Amino acid sequence: xDNSTYNNGQILKWLDGEMTxxxxxxxxxxxxxxxQLQAEVESLQVARKAIRSYGLKRQVAGVHEEMMxxxxxxxxxxxxxxxxxxxxxxxxxxxxxxxxxxTAYNFFSLSPERLYGQQFNSYELIITRxxxxxTTIEKFYKDKNYRAVIEATNQVSKNSVEENFLSxxxxxxxxxxxxAIAPFREVINRDKATGGTSYxxxxxxxxxxxxxxxxxxxxxxxxxxxxxxNPGHSYHExxxxxxxxxxxxxxxx
Numbered sequence: 001x002d003n004s005t006y007n008n009g010q011i012l013k014w015l016d017g018e019m020t021x022x023x024x025x026x027x028x029x030x031x032x033x034x035x036q037l038q039a040e041v042e043s044l045q046v047a048r049k050a051i052r053s054y055g056l057k058r059q060v061a062g063v064h065e066e067m068m069x070x071x072x073x074x075x076x077x078x079x080x081x082x083x084x085x086x087x088x089x090x091x092x093x094x095x096x097x098x099x100x101x102x103t104a105y106n107f108f109s110l111s112p113e114r115l116y117g118q119q120f121n122s123y124e125l126i127i128t129r130x131x132x133x134x135t136t137i138e139k140f141y142k143d144k145n146y147r148a149v150i151e152a153t154n155q156v157s158k159n160s161v162e163e164n165f166l167s168x169x170x171x172x173x174x175x176x177x178x179x180a181i182a183p184f185r186e187v188i189n190r191d192k193a194t195g196g197t198s199y200x201x202x203x204x205x206x207x208x209x210x211x212x213x214x215x216x217x218x219x220x221x222x223x224x225x226x227x228x229x230n231p232g233h234s235y236h237e238x239x240x241x242x243x244x245x246x247x248x249x250x251x252x253x
Contacts, residue, residue, distance in 0.1 A: 039242045116213040123169045137163050146170035161190050165199045177213035201234035217251035
């Protein structure tokens with residue numbers, strides 16, 4: 001979903017420290033839970049930094065002051081019009097300079113690690129049958145012994161769907177996104193073949209993040225776009241148009 005509860009004016013009010021009391025508490029609560037709102041706040045922060053860097057306010061104010069002085073001087077109407085056009089172009093050029101600055105800042109400040117960190121969440125194993133009913137791999141994962149999970153699953157020729165999923169998550173936890181790709185793809189293929197859905201959406205989401213961190217941008221973008229375009233997908237709202245656009249910017253480098 002690309003709609004936000006807060007408009008730019010409210011976000012700027014918060015950035016300027018003008019929010020107080022319940023309004024401030026409500027905004028910050030929403031900010032902590034809303035990925036899109038976080039992206040909008042970040043974009044406005046970048047814009048403010050760029051404007052300060054390029055001194056847009058001073059440039060526009062200076063041009064405006066000079067223009068008013070010129071217009072107050074008795075001159076022919078045609079000459080005044082030419083000056084107005086010239087100053088308008090000057091203002092437009094200043095705004096264009098800021099736009100270029102913002103775009104460049106966004107482009108060069110992006111990294112796969114940064115975008116990955118915005119989206120990745122550790123998977124918590126849900127136990128429904130008691131501690132004594134856990135498999136060895138489940139016990140390793142519950143204890144956050146991710147390398148033991150990887151080692152155990154690599155010693156078996158064919159793991160269960162859940163074991164493959166836990167293996168993929170363990171690879172991500174130890175910072176090896178390339179290793180996570182194969183087990184996540186195995187989960188997806190087997191769930192689709194059997195009509196299972198227990199890990200399908202989660203595996204697709206985390207596979208797209210593994211592609212992203214592994215710098216397989218085309219595969220990441222394709223899978224993220226598929227998830228975004230499917231309203232029925234559990235992670236449909238996680239990949240906004242803004243986020244996917246940032247991943248595309250990485251692919252241009």
